[in-house]
Amino acid sequence: MKILGIESSCDETAISVTENGRTVLSNIVASQIDEHRLYGGVVPEIASRRHAENISWVAKAALEEANCTMDDIDAIAVTYAPGLIGALLVGVSFAKGLAMSTKKPLVPVHHIAGHIASNYISHPDLEPPYLCLVASGGHSHIVEVKDYTHYHVVGRTRDDAAGECFDKVARTLGYEYPGGKFIDAAAKLGDPKAYDLPKPRVQGSEYDLSFSGLKTAVINLVHNAEQKGVPIDREGMAASFQATVAKALVDKTMLAAEHLGYKTIGLAGGVSANSGVRELLQKECDKRGFKVYMPELKYCGDNGAMISCQGYYDFLAGKRADGSLNGIATLSL
Numbered sequence: 001m002k003i004l005g006i007e008s009s010c011d012e013t014a015i016s017v018t019e020n021g022r023t024v025l026s027n028i029v030a031s032q033i034d035e036h037r038l039y040g041g042v043v044p045e046i047a048s049r050r051h052a053e054n055i056s057w058v059a060k061a062a063l064e065e066a067n068c069t070m071d072d073i074d075a076i077a078v079t080y081a082p083g084l085i086g087a088l089l090v091g092v093s094f095a096k097g098l099a100m101s102t103k104k105p106l107v108p109v110h111h112i113a114g115h116i117a118s119n120y121i122s123h124p125d126l127e128p129p130y131l132c133l134v135a136s137g138g139h140s141h142i143v144e145v146k147d148y149t150h151y152h153v154v155g156r157t158r159d160d161a162a163g164e165c166f167d168k169v170a171r172t173l174g175y176e177y178p179g180g181k182f183i184d185a186a187a188k189l190g191d192p193k194a195y196d197l198p199k200p201r202v203q204g205s206e207y208d209l210s211f212s213g214l215k216t217a218v219i220n221l222v223h224n225a226e227q228k229g230v231p232i233d234r235e236g237m238a239a240s241f242q243a244t245v246a247k248a249l250v251d252k253t254m255l256a257a258e259h260l261g262y263k264t265i266g267l268a269g270g271v272s273a274n275s276g277v278r279e280l281l282q283k284e285c286d287k288r289g290f291k292v293y294m295p296e297l298k299y300c301g302d303n304g305a306m307i308s309c310q311g312y313y314d315f316l317a318g319k320r321a322d323g324s325l326n327g328i329a330t331l332s333l
């Protein structure tokens, strides 16, 4: 069964064809990041316009790369929530038009469910149930993946998402947007003990996360140093910050896994590309004899393959949409 998966929730127009969920036949990503970088973040209006310009050729390219036509496609899956509303609407409208004109089923996919599914592509043996840490630019969740379409969020960030925090700290240190990967590269050259940063703490729910205090601490340290004319050790700060975020994410995930009895752990979302988070999660899972699954780097950020893959499982579960499907900016998993 072949699914065309469409993703346009943020700044990537991404379309893929997968076969039986886990085999990627094509995966085209048109990134707008070079344009948004000029503004230091994603400009929603520009994102929507570029999606509208790109979506037709990205779809054609995805079909071509998969060596098929719409006649070979069994269903169309599309990200409908959450994300930038104007950006989502381009993908949703395109998918509705395509489904209507080709008389193919339309499957609505939640973006976070898509990120979780990225691990099915890279790991044919992975099957629910397991516990997944999802950390991206907009979300940081610890999720019980009960089966392919049922989830229970046990922990979430109270304020900034992990990726958002990476990007803001990166900007403060003078790196371009989105700065997560620059922090990652700089951290490899720095001493993670160079700065003593506050450990993120949360009152109440034991699996919730918080990153705004850490972000503010880094910003204040950097600004104070600038005012006093003291040079900042950028690599040391990047390494200290990354180690603190990785520890917060991994500690909470291990705590949840131990309490809830999970021995299989997944990692997903843009921040799953971070080498510090990957290494620490692997180390802590090895220590406990847990099995850990992380996506290949090309499936960590937003892509169509993860939507197509999740679309397959949503299709099997009977999820369908019609011409009334709308984009939804905020929707929990």
Ligand code: KG4
Residues within 6 Å of the ligand: 010, 135, 136, 137, 138, 139, 162, 163, 164, 166, 167, 178, 179, 180, 181, 184, 269, 270, 271, 273, 274, 275, 300, 301, 302
């Ligand atoms: O999942 P994603 O592509 O988009 C959202 O759904 O938000 O995640 C993007 C986020 C950005 O904040 C970006 O800086 C971060 O993922 N990111 C990283 C790395 N690569 C991407 N953060 C830390 N280390 C990386 N290597």
Ligand code: ZN
Residues within 6 Å of the ligand: 111, 115, 136, 137, 269, 270, 301, 302
């Ligand atoms: Zn995403």
